[in-house]
Amino acid sequence: MSFSKRDEIANLFDDWNAALQSRDPATVAGLYAEDAVLLPTVSNEIRKTPAAIQDYFDRFLKKKPHGRIIQQNIRLLDTLAINSGIYTFDLTVDATPKQLLCRFTFVYRQDGESWKIIEHHSSVMPE
Numbered sequence: 001m002s003f004s005k006r007d008e009i010a011n012l013f014d015d016w017n018a019a020l021q022s023r024d025p026a027t028v029a030g031l032y033a034e035d036a037v038l039l040p041t042v043s044n045e046i047r048k049t050p051a052a053i054q055d056y057f058d059r060f061l062k063k064k065p066h067g068r069i070i071q072q073n074i075r076l077l078d079t080l081a082i083n084s085g086i087y088t089f090d091l092t093v094d095a096t097p098k099q100l101l102c103r104f105t106f107v108y109r110q111d112g113e114s115w116k117i118i119e120h121h122s123s124v125m126p127e
Contacts, residue, residue, distance in 0.1 A: 005081075028061070064091065101125045
């Protein structure tokens with residue numbers, strides 16, 4: 001496995017987190033493939049279309065999220081890459097700061113020279 005490709009995959013989280021900081025749902029949703037599936041952190045609804053993914057981020061970005069990876073595990077599979085682990089989200093809910101400890105999985109598919117998210121699961125840790 002190439003070290004530079006691992007770095008590239010690790011940096012995709014930074015790109016996603018920067019998109020969150022833009023507070024623009026279309027910017028965040030643009031990181032997802034047309035056929036992506038999102039199992040979001042703070043919604044019970046599975047999002048399976050670009051419009052549904054953007055709708056989720058329209059709501060989620062109002063909480064002013066900022067993510068930070070605690071632990072990640074990167075696997076490279078030809079034109080796919082998986083990054084899974086644990087991250088925290090700092091949020092603002094009703095003007096009160098809140099932190100969520102979550103587990104995550106991002107599955108990326110190479111699209112030419114770039115990568116798109118095709119599967120994203122994020123859930124609050126149960127304990």
